[in-house]
Amino acid sequence: DTEVTQTPKHLVMGMTNKKSLKCEQHMGHRAMYWYKQKAKKPPELMFVYSYEKLSINESVPSRFSPECPNSSLLNLHLHALQPEDSALYLCASSQAYGDYEQYFGPGTRLTVT
Amino acid sequence: QKEVEQNSGPLSVPEGAIASLNCTYSDRGSQSFFWYRQYSGKSPELIMSIYSNGDKEDGRFTAQLNKASQYVSLLIRDSQPSDSATYLCAGGDTGTASKLTFGTGTRLQVTL
Numbered sequence: 001d002t003e004v005t006q007t008p009k010h011l012v013m014g015m016t017n018k019k020s021l022k023c024e025q026h027m028g029h030r031a032m033y034w035y036k037q038k039a040k041k042p043p044e045l046m047f048v049y050s051y052e053k054l055s056i057n058e059s060v061p062s063r064f065s066p067e068c069p070n071s072s073l074l075n076l077h078l079h080a081l082q083p084e085d086s087a088l089y090l091c092a093s094s095q096a097y098g099d100y101e102q103y104f105g106p107g108t109r110l111t112v113t
Numbered sequence: 114q115k116e117v118e119q120n121s122g123p124l125s126v127p128e129g130a131i132a133s134l135n136c137t138y139s140d141r142g143s144q145s146f147f148w149y150r151q152y153s154g155k156s157p158e159l160i161m162s163i164y165s166n167g168d169k170e171d172g173r174f175t176a177q178l179n180k181a182s183q184y185v186s187l188l189i190r191d192s193q194p195s196d197s198a199t200y201l202c203a204g205g206d207t208g209t210a211s212k213l214t215f216g217t218g219t220r221l222q223v224t225l
Contacts, residue, residue: 031211042201042215043157056209090156100145100205100213107156 004105023074023091031097032074035090050097081112115140119216132189136202145205192223
């Protein structure tokens with residue numbers, strides 16, 4: 001059983017749509033992450049939350065808007081995306097901010113048409 | 114620019130053999146290293162963490178760290194077809210807490 005869950009598994013959206021990706025972790029971790037992974041490339045860090053506060057934004061375009069309602073939940077709100085934003089979006093968690101040992105969820109495969 | 118370098122492969126080994134995966138890193142201050150296994154179309158799965166020089170064993174997996182040489186390796190004993198995947202090496206970025214620097218991954222193929 002995966003302890004980091006993500007919904008939906010797959011998402012197809014048009015460039016004018018607004019959608020959200022959801023992540024939940026069941027490990028009692030205090031840091032949560034969003035990554036983007038393109039085919040045959042390693043994951044790229046987008047955002048890091050620590051105790052529900054945004055700690056790192058890796059210069060991500062504003063069409064991606066993260067939200068952390070509590071220490072177990074992480075959302076990524078999507079608006080006006082481009083086809084090049086199509087990728088696997090991964091959520092991860094670690095015990096605390098500064099802890100590099102991260103556990104990934106199964107990901108959401110996003111296609112922007 | 115902090116880097117983790119891996120041979121992209123594919124590395125092909127016969128079933129039952131030892132697979133040896135290697136990576137080098139440029140961030141001399143990094144203290145934490147990780148191996149992730151990623152099956153095609155799936156997410157990365159953490160299989161080994163190593164923080165100290167030397168070897169760390171977990172079942173069929175052994176991670177090795179040599180900080181003086183800035184070298185990390187993963188040995189998989191008695192390789193199985195189910196081990197066929199891409200293996201990502203990652204190191205902790207000392208300049209940014211919680212940020213991992215990933216290598217581009219080595220694709221392993223275990224043949225029957």
